[in-house]
Amino acid sequence: MGDVIPDLSGDAVDREPCLRALWEYQREELHTLASAIATRCDAIVNHWYELCCLKLGRSRRLTQTQFSAIFSPYLRSAMRSVLDNRFDHFAASIEELSERLACAGVPFAEVTLTLHLCKQSISSVCADELSPERYRLLDSLTQIRAALLAEAYFRARSQHAQDETRAQQSANKGKGAEFYGLVGRSAAMRRIFDRIAAAARTRGTVLLVGESGTGKELVARAIHEAGMRAGAPFVAVNCPAIPRDLIESELFGHRRGAFSGANLDHPGLFRSADGGTLLLDEVTEMSLETQSKLLRVLQERSVRPVGSTTEIPVDVRLIASTNRRPDAAVRMGLIRQDLYYRLQASVIEIPPLRERCEDIPPLANHFVRLFNARAARPTAVSGIDAEAMAALLRYSWPGNVRELSNAIESAITFGRGERIGLDDLPAAIRDNEPAFFAGEGVAQASEVAVAGESRPPTTFEETERELIVRTLRIAGNNKTLAAELLHISRKKLYARLARYGLKTGNRRANREHLLSPPLAAKIG
Helix, strand or coil, X not given: CCCCCCCCCHHHHHHCCHHHHHHCCCHHHHHHHHHHHHHCHHHXXXXXXXXXXXXXXXHCCCCHHXXXXXXXXXXXXXXXXXXXXCHHHHHHHHHHHHHHHHHCCCCHHHHHHHHHHHHHHHHHHCHHHCCHHHHHHHHHHHHHHHHHHHHHHHHHHHHHHHHHHHHHHHHCCCCCCEECCXXXXXXXXXXXXXXXXXXXXXXXXXXXXXXXXXXXXXXXXXXXXXXXXCCCCEEEEEHHHCCXXXXXXXXXXXXXXXXXXXXXXXCCHHHHCCCCEEEEECHHHCCHHXXXXXXXXXXXXXXXCECCCXXXXXXCEEEEEECCCHHHHHHCCCCCHHHHHHHCCCEEECCCHHHCHHHHHHHHHHHHHHHHHHCCCCCCCCEECHHHHHHHHHCCCCCHHHHHHHHHHHHHHHCCCCEECHHHCCHHHHCXXXXXXXXXXXXXXXXXXXXXXXXXXXXXXXXXXXXHHHHHHHCCCCHHHHHHHHCCCHXXXXXXXXXHCCCCCCCHHHCCCCCCCCCCCCCC
16 A cells, blocks of 8 residues: 554554554545545434434434434544544544443444444435445444444443442432432332342342333342442343344354454454443343353353354353243243253342332432433422322333333423423323222222212311322322321321221222322321
């Protein structure tokens, strides 16, 4: 070529060997391609976003404004670095992009698809500038960028999660309802906190079982943060999001030339998580052949990249999760029995939100604090009024904690009041018709409330009695929740129950949520 290789620092070259591979191409062709991309940057970003909308639909994380704010400066900076022959700056621009995507909470599967669509957008917008040689060059640039971004993304995501966890623990120290980012005060959640602490003291595999949206990734991250690997990488992989013919390469890595398109070595996610924790989310969606290789990795503590004959040692703590019953998945042939035996050494079952309604108020208030910090409102939301909280309590939450989080975020985004009211909640929650109550205690005591629909209470005692009855029915006969909604102590609630002769019956028999929202009032 006759060109002199630029004087990159030795550390940078050793740390990013793909930068040297990039310089092997003809400088003139590289500059021509970068110039074409820089000149048409706006058109490329707009077309890029349109492709993301087509491929990702409503599941995409970024709005058009956010997308442009992140990717337009990156693309300009990266191409300027190429034109200035500063490939160290090229790598730095990718690292900055990784940090912004990780902090924005963009899932890794969406990141990889978005970068793939970038090449399509450039190919479409700059078609008249792309000779076969330049197209091959663009393909190589894409491969190098993907290799650099994967490592930087997981490093940034792990650091961001650690910072958020420490900030939450510091802000909520002593409140007793939060544990390494998890929120809950029910007996079920306290048991989970105990199991997390126990699992964190070991290095063994853990299997998390729970419905979608119950917070399995948060539990996995809590195990990581509570253990001795807290300072090491935490890598989460959504198994169903990776095509079956690529998952082995993503997990175990591949050698250059192992298959068509493998232009560079790829370390794989096991090696990216070396020294830390790897979460395989929805492991039952992985092919049985890949499960067999995964079992070997667990036994041998080493990986063999695709296209290689050499085993590479790895030190990774594996956590797997599934929304299926593991024993049923074994019977259905979705998970190998020997892998299940290996994973079942430590199992943590996460109950759905409908089975731990005590956690709804602290979770809802936690999300209010969280989204207050993110929302661009002139005044922060101070809390949730009683009628809205009653609606949250009587809803069955098929989407679990994730659905509750989305409901609170929506209420803060679109609401205008100082507190979240019933009208601010999504229609499915606001208009939900609670099931009739079939228990004995409060059902029998509800005669006053039913009668009150045709004859309003005429004395303070009748009004107070009706309010207590309705609130207990909304709270599923949970005294702690009822006392909180009434703004009185649990001791005072028991005194009122005795005063009015209200028998509340068996709480376990009264789990269904009830007839109508409580009146918003405070009992002195």
